[in-house]
Amino acid sequence: MGSHMAITETPEQVANPPRIYTMTAADRCDQCGARAYVRATMHSLSELTLCGHHGREHEATLRPAALDWLDETEALNVRLDVSP
């Protein structure tokens, strides 16, 4: 029985390109008017913009029906928006 050598694979150093967020402060949640971080493009090509809260809330129903689902809620963690 050969001893199992730990195979140390050196993963390629994947440079982390800075994520470009396309949602801006001008994008507002259709439901509550808060800043939107989720954009759902429907088959009718109409777009729904939702805040992180409503994006999560409607994801289960909207996402399967959406043509495209853009989720930039992680921008919430990047930009330390201090909301009063």
Ligand SMILES: [Zn+2]
């Ligand atoms: Zn909302």
